[in-house]
Amino acid sequence: MTEEMRPTSRPDSPLFSSGPCAKRPGWSLKNLENACLGRSHRSAPGKAKLKAVIDKQRVILGIPDDYKIGIVPGSDTGAVEMALWSMLGARPVTMLAWESFGSGWATDVVKQLKLTDAEVVTANYGDIPDLTAVDWARDIVFTWNGTTSGVRVPNGDWISDSREGLAICDATSAAFAMDLPWDKLDVVTWSWQKVLGGEAAHGMLVLSPRAVERLENYTPSWPLPKIFRMTKGGKLIDGIFKGETINTPSMLAVEDALDALDWAESVGGGSGLVSRTDSNFKVIEDWVAKSDWAAFLADDPAIRSTTSVCLKITDKWFADLSAEDQAKAAKRLATILADEGAALDIGSYRDAPAGLRIWAGATVETSDLEALMPWLDWGYAEVKSTYKIIS
Template sequence: MLQYVGRSHRSRDGAKRLTEVVTRMSKLLGLPSGWICGIVNGSGTGACSMALQNFLGPRPVDTFISDSFAQYWANEIENLELAPQTRHLCAFGDFPDTNGIDPCHDIVLVLNGTSSGVCPANFDWISLNRTGLVIADAVSAAFTREIDFERIDVLCWSWQKALGGEGGHGMIALSPRAQARLEAGERKPVARLMKLHLPDGSVNAAFFEGRTISTPSMFAVEDILSALDWADACGGLPALLKRVADNYAAVAEWVSNTPWIEWVCKNSSVRSMCSITLRLTREQLPAGTRDDGEIISRMIRLLEDENAAFDIWSYGNAPPGFRIWAGPTIETDDLAALCQWLTWAYHATVGNNIASEAMTDRQTDLAQR
């Protein structure tokens, strides 16, 4: 039986390992000089809630409702009455208009929407001379896309999404501008688990040096350090971004050659490269088909029965379709095989069955796992 003999983060060894996580994560992500970083409970969700509750209030805030999680943050701002809010809306599968944003306002946005497959095309619309802060949910954007740190002030992400670490822990990083807001801000009530200040009102400097607010699992700490070892061995951030680009290219080629499937996000300039969201092309559905959701459901059940794919349903409140993670921990060959499996499942579902012997060697291998 495996026995863990490590100590908690209160011990010298535990504190050293937590500090190592902060240092190595900051380096891999490329945080600029002057930024500070800390470990948060509750994964990326906890980090985003911490950011909203600690920083919002002094100024109006603009939120960009590009996916389900952006909607969650807008609702939290409203429900907790954190700041006067303007919501910028758009159709599902697109990103809101970013013209005419007041640089005096705070901004809250999601850098990669996993439910819609949408992300901001760039950050050029965010003023370098702004007086407001930009709070970014980067849960699935960290290590999957380039981030312009000159136009972001508070960055939130998780251990598990792009690096494959254990769930339950996240990170929050602050620019010098965000640190200045924290130091000068009014001491409004914040839950203890979310508070970035000490009882005397001063900034909790120890938190940004690796000391967590609540004790994390040291198993999880060792797991994320192993994930960081893997990322470094791959070649660091440039290599992780290339893996994402290769994954996207493999799926994009299949979509372009498959008339019955299409992107949920038709605007390629705001399409996520790692959160693949697809739907059936209505014009290609069999005559008399009224519910594409039923076809999708049958296809996914077929793939699950064959042990070929799991958890590729579209997000709960998204239109029926497929949601496929194509982050850096995913192998391009596996995504290419999944595309073949989807083709098989589609034809089997709509009546043009493909005999099992027509499967490729790769499909057969996957089915036997």
């Protein structure tokens, strides 16, 4: 039966990993030939390329002129940690966590920084906390898009315009794919490896004037590592936000980021990237609407991620399996699809419920997702028909 169902065509690119994500269409190593290699990143050409990465992102994302943008070490994780260790402690903080990375930030604040005035508000995978209950007299730390849960905040309406605390947002799977209301956000982070399909290890950190004020008027009680320090003598180290990075960046990765940003401009900039992502998500959405065995992990359409799309298996056969066997069966499905060359790296995150996670960001071609959908049905039928043999 499953042989009769086997699709006859495959995606041209089976790269649906949620990070590092697919390179932009048409990418080639030849595009990096003008990289500033063998030169100091502090040389004039090196600094010019770093500043170009900053300037292009400002334009594409519509970041206000009075917001600071810096390239920092450690990918998105490094950018978030810089913000947490440098700014928290000035007032009470609320950590919103509904997936693995948000939970990780909460652990850092409670167990590493040991802030006594910290509260952690959680929700299960596929759900989101009550955002209307957030107290904006406190600093609020949250992920805009939960990469491991397929859940995003629906919009920025819940963020107070008269907030006393800072809105600190990990936007690593949202930037370039979802509209971000910059006037509602004080600290925003992301990495090149997500929607841009760039190389890992470099993070972006955006600071509003309110965030800069916090940095210049508050000194944490704990020591800060060199790579976290953004002020000197009570003033912002402005060079960080002009391409003078704290540590040595990979100029090959910088060239790759510039290539991705040039491509982003060619497809319509920020709005073009969002449109491509939305078109990709609709392919999966239309397939789920007809599926008799799969559904979105997030039941509420308003909070479903359009980039890291997380699916759960709802079939009765699957539901009757033990939790251990469910994990095995879901892993088997991802393995079958990889072995067939139809999809690579689409298993659910290790801490998430058993299922699938498909990246649908802007560098993925809609036609590849359309080609993938029949393979999901075939693969699941194959798992059901062979599971007793492999279990």
